Amino acid sequence: MQIYWLKINKIIEETTEVKTYLLDRPSDFTWEEGSHTHFALEGFNAGDKPNRSLIRHMSISTVPDEDAIGITTRIKEQCSEFKTILKNLEVGNKVAIFKTHTNVPLKREGKNIYLLSSGVGLATFRSLALDYFKRADNVNGIHSLNIDSSKDFLFTDIFETSPEKKFTSQFVDNRKDYYEEVKNLASDKDGLFYVVGSDEFIVQNIEVLLEQGIKAEQIILDKHEQQLTEFLSLDMSKVD
Template structure:
């Protein structure tokens, strides 16, 4: 496994509590839209709990942009990882390794619904950009973001892109989400991409399946173990997370 020690080239303050970190891109570091990577801070290489010094982050850029980027939020009590990260400066280094993808675009001549909660929209940004560059095999894209704070990430960027095949919906809370999804379900065989908290992903997956969507048409950025447990949940277990 190759570990890249990469300099932070830019720190973009998207809002008071939401920052984007852009890193230099090695020539041999490749990824596709919807990918993630492990990001490590100083200390990862020492004999300490790995979770303290490394996080799994969505890559919110495409290789064509020449930067590896990720967006994250600082809310509540910060972990060691986030406290260190938010005190870092341009020119300092982060460890990047083990890229992978579970969220690449499916080009099956069907509509795609990209449903995210909060900063989860970072996973959707490269999907939207890739579709913008090459819409082949995708009928339409419905981007739906739920953010109770009302500070919608990438909203201006998305809405500045002249693309009639992408429709954006921004919701300040989950009220109205059912109605939005019911309207989308009236389209022919959409494929759903879900990103958010575990509870959000579980609740929305079960909701979609109850409304006739087969699980094979629901794409989630989760490991197989999580998916297996989610699909085996009883109604009682399901209610406990709501």
């Protein structure tokens, strides 16, 4: 397994609580849209076993064309040890990434794609949107729906409705509007529905989509195979 120790190149304050860490991109490192990685802090591999409290899964919010690896995360005042350390890192400090993989590539099947996300979950979809803007082949159109109760919506320069690009972006700040809109979107019985957010959010979205007649195989989650089966059968007793 290759571990890349990378310098923080820039820290972008997206909103009061959300930051994007742009890391130097090694010349031999590339990734697909929708990828996530293991993002680790100094000392994570100092002992016999990796120290899990210093490692988190994070999506890569940038695309290779931007020539930087972007990690976008929310850091609240009350936060974990991991985020407390992260919050204090500065440009020039090093972090590690390893085991990068995508479960949610842009499916080019000639269908409409619906990107359903909550809060910083939109970070996973940023690279899908940019990949689509670069090359729209075999994608009918994209509709993004993001719920963020903070009302500090993310990436509004990219997630901007454009009829020419067949791209629609909606932001809502409450669950009622959100699920009403999910039901509207689910009237497209042939669409592909990507869902990113907390496990509770994912389960609720799956329930609504299935109820509306969307089939499990039309729902795409950022989960590996085994978890996917458990989520889509809504057998949450097995999900850890």
